[in-house]
Amino acid sequence: MSGQSTRRTVLKGAALAGAAGLGVAACSTDSNLGHAQNPVPTAPVELGAPSEVPVGTAKLFREQRVLVHCPAEGQYKAFSAQCTHAGCLLDKIEKNEGNCPCHGSRFDVTTGKALQGPATVPLPEVPVRVENGKLIAGPKA
Template sequence: MAGPAAPRRTVLKGAALAGMAGLGAAACSTDSKLGHAETPTPTAPVDLGEASEVPVGGAKLYKEQRVVVSCPAKGRYKAFSAQCTHAGCLLEKLEGTVGDCPCHGSKFDVTTGEVLHGPATAPLPEVPVTAAGGKLVAGPRS
């Protein structure tokens, strides 16, 4: 004899959770050949604004442009993708020159792109950045 049927609410709740799990997996897809998330870099030059907004010896996160820029010395800039190489999440905040990924806790040195704490194993990809006329531009040169 079969047991009692599951209440409709339980079935619907399970279906909703299964759907959300599928979306989460799609949002955090990884490139199986590389073993880490694909991290696209700007394909066209992107204006980041005033170079003076990046402190010497520090860094600035440009969330909308998905880039993090550091300034190791006055007039010198280095940029990296701000998208975590583990699951593709956007770095949430900077603590000094350490970028934090909110999804799984990876930490990156945003002056070198190197992983400081996993689960990410691949460094942040470097992004070309230029300073001209007091402005910063990330991405390929036009």
């Protein structure tokens, strides 16, 4: 029995070490995005053409860590694409829900609201606008 107990202890320790490694990776620093506690752009970030987000859809701009929803022609709403549970980057959007691959949290891409845990805090809203034919996230320069 002590062999099983020791094995379980080792496996639990390995799982915790792996989770700790994920947390460190998820909280990496980016000069425009801050860190997991402030995952919104702190400087203007170019996303792409407004036509990339048709009315009624949302698009995940993974590299810039922003998701953008277009509720009506010429209107855009943006949120951080970092999960509010552990800071992992959302990986896809399905049926107006953003998915976190780390622990299964899901978010409403139209409101940022956490729909499925472990996340309970909504995604932070990010200012977004169209300038010179491009979607720009973050504060004005």
